[in-house]
Amino acid sequence: MKERVVPAAASIAIMTLALYSAACGDGETTTPTPTAPAPASPTLVASPTAAPTPTALPTVAASPTAAAQASPTPCPQYPLTPAVGALAANLNQAIARWNQWIGCAVFALDPTGTQPGVIAVDFAPAEIQDNGWAQFSGGTVYLAPPTSLPPNSAQPYANDFDMLTCVVMHGLGHILGYQDDATGAPLIMRPLSWAWWPPSSCSTPDSP
Numbered sequence: 001m002k003e004r005v006v007p008a009a010a011s012i013a014i015m016t017l018a019l020y021s022a023a024c025g026d027g028e029t030t031t032p033t034p035t036a037p038a039p040a041s042p043t044l045v046a047s048p049t050a051a052p053t054p055t056a057l058p059t060v061a062a063s064p065t066a067a068a069q070a071s072p073t074p075c076p077q078y079p080l081t082p083a084v085g086a087l088a089a090n091l092n093q094a095i096a097r098w099n100q101w102i103g104c105a106v107f108a109l110d111p112t113g114t115q116p117g118v119i120a121v122d123f124a125p126a127e128i129q130d131n132g133w134a135q136f137s138g139g140t141v142y143l144a145p146p147t148s149l150p151p152n153s154a155q156p157y158a159n160d161f162d163m164l165t166c167v168v169m170h171g172l173g174h175i176l177g178y179q180d181d182a183t184g185a186p187l188i189m190r191p192l193s194w195a196w197w198p199p200s201s202c203s204t205p206d207s208p
C-alpha cells in the first residue's frame with residue numbers, strides 16, 4: 001500500500017513541476033528580448049569616431065563674421081529716417097551692409113519717421129563743419145561734409161554716392177556705440193587715422 005502512495009504523490013509532484021515549468025516557460029519566452037541590447041554596443045563604439053567633429057567647430061567659430069553673428073542674441077533695433085529724401089538711397093545701402101555684417105536686422109528704414117525712437121539722419125549744421133564727418137548726438141546722426149574736396153576724387157564729397165554711403169555707415173556705427181579709432185572697432189570707425197577718409201567704397205563696415 002505504501003509503495004502505491006509514494007508513486008501517486010510523486011506523479012502529482014511531477015505534474016505540478018510540469019505546470020510550473022510550463023508557467024516558467026511562458027515567462028522565459030520574453031527573456032530573450034533583453035538580449036537585443038547586445039548589438040547596441042558596436043553603435044556606441046562608433047560614437048567616439050564622430051567626436052572629432054565638435055573639435056572642428058571652434059575652428060569655424062574663429063571667423064570674426066561668425067563670432068559677430070553669434071554674440072548679439074537679442075538684436076537691438078534702430079529705426080532710421082532720412083531728413084533729406086535723397087539720403088534714403090544711401091541709408092538703404094548702409095543699413096543692408098551693417099545688418100549683414102552684424103547678422104541681424106539692427107537697422108531699418110522708416111521713411112515716415114513715425115516709429116518710436118526713430119533716429120533722424122541729416123546733414124550737419126555749419127557749426128559742426130567736418131569734425132568727425134558723422135556724429136550721433138541728440139538722437140540724430142549728423143553727416144558733416146568736408147570743407148575741402150576729398151584727395152582722391154574731383155567731385156564734391158556730398159555728390160559722391162559711394163563716399164556718402166561710407167560716411168552714413170560711420171554715423172550708424174556711432175549709434176551702435178563705436179567710438180572713433182576705438183580698438184576693435186570696424187575700419188569704418190577709423191576716420192582720424194585714415195589719410196584717405198572718407199573711403200571711396202566700403203562694401204562692409206570692416207572693409208580695408
Ligand SMILES: [Zn+2]
Pocket residue numbers: 132133134135170174179180191
Ligand atoms: Zn565718428
